[in-house]
Amino acid sequence: NMTATLIDGKKVSKTLQEEIAAEVAAHVAAGGKKPHLAAILVGEDGASRTYVNAKVKACEQVGFDSTLVKLDAAISEQELLQVVADINENPAIDGLIVQLPLPRHIDVAKVTDKIKPEKDVDGFTPANVGRMTLGWPAYVAATPFGIVELLKRYEVETSGKHCVVIGRSHIVGSPMSILMARNAYPGNCTVTLTHSRTQGLADICRTADILIVALGKAEFVTADMVKPGAVVIDVGIHRIEDASRKSGFRLLGDVKFDEVAEKAAAITPVPGGVGPMTIASLLYNTLLAAKGAVY
Numbered sequence: 001n002m003t004a005t006l007i008d009g010k011k012v013s014k015t016l017q018e019e020i021a022a023e024v025a026a027h028v029a030a031g032g033k034k035p036h037l038a039a040i041l042v043g044e045d046g047a048s049r050t051y052v053n054a055k056v057k058a059c060e061q062v063g064f065d066s067t068l069v070k071l072d073a074a075i076s077e078q079e080l081l082q083v084v085a086d087i088n089e090n091p092a093i094d095g096l097i098v099q100l101p102l103p104r105h106i107d108v109a110k111v112t113d114k115i116k117p118e119k120d121v122d123g124f125t126p127a128n129v130g131r132m133t134l135g136w137p138a139y140v141a142a143t144p145f146g147i148v149e150l151l152k153r154y155e156v157e158t159s160g161k162h163c164v165v166i167g168r169s170h171i172v173g174s175p176m177s178i179l180m181a182r183n184a185y186p187g188n189c190t191v192t193l194t195h196s197r198t199q200g201l202a203d204i205c206r207t208a209d210i211l212i213v214a215l216g217k218a219e220f221v222t223a224d225m226v227k228p229g230a231v232v233i234d235v236g237i238h239r240i241e242d243a244s245r246k247s248g249f250r251l252l253g254d255v256k257f258d259e260v261a262e263k264a265a266a267i268t269p270v271p272g273g274v275g276p277m278t279i280a281s282l283l284y285n286t287l288l289a290a291k292g293a294v295y
């Protein structure tokens with residue numbers, strides 16, 4: 001009895017990747033060089049390995065070159081900074097990402113700040129966060145960029161609406177709140193950015209026309225927290241052990257999907273919602289970098 005529109009990130013990401021592949025093919029046919037993404041992976045974190053491998057595979061699918069630099073978990077901060085510096089100066093490479101999280105002995109801020117903003121296709125450097133905030137041409141982080149693209153392609157009305165964001169991370173919640181408040185489409189929302197210290201969260205959520213959930217707690221948002229007719233964007237991804245599945249696990253979001261889908265006007269599923277969009281966004285930024293379209 002689900003009435004909500006399913007926001008199909010898998011389908012949209014496929015379309016976006018086809019658009020990118022077509023543009024690359026035309027560029028190469030005209031004598032241009034393939035866009036080239038470098039990814040640095042430090043250590044053996046299982047999820048990070050999966051994500052980086054998916055990014056490299058996606059590069060192949062759209063006709064990009066890619067370089068995966070795998071480094072030992074015990075690498076020193078200085079050595080990692082030198083690897084970043086070398087890629088910064090390598091003219092063959094257009095975009096560089098350092099997969100997070102990094103081992104605890106390495107200062108993420110120092111490493112991020114070392115990445116040349118012109119190659120920062122994750123949009124994590126102060127230069128790109130600042131440019132995004134000002135509404136200047138910038139590399140926008142993959143998850144917020146992907147959500148913006150979903151809202152556009154599903155023609156979600158945003159002007160004058162109340163957008164509630166749960167979670168204030170640098171990667172998702174914080175940039176998302178800025179993008180939704182901007183004088184642009186999608187945007188022009190009245191934005192409330194909520195977090196772990198927010199009082200009366202459920203009441204605030206019930207006033208959201210657009211609810212963006214990125215706090216990292218499985219099935220945190222329940223139907224009683226959602227206004228009828230709201231648009232719900234679920235950024236969470238949690239691997240839950242499930243012996244009845246062939247894979248041994250199932251994936252849950254930050255939203256209790258089945259009950260919220262009965263109440264919302266539109267909702268992103270997990271998997272197949274926001275997740276697939278993040279890789280397409282990274283490819284898009286890498287294409288922009290290769291074209292020199294941002295800087």
Ligand code: GUN
Pocket residue numbers: 097098099100101122142143171
């Ligand atoms: N870890 C979680 N999300 C991301 C991302 O978008 N980029 C990188 N580099 N690491 C991440």
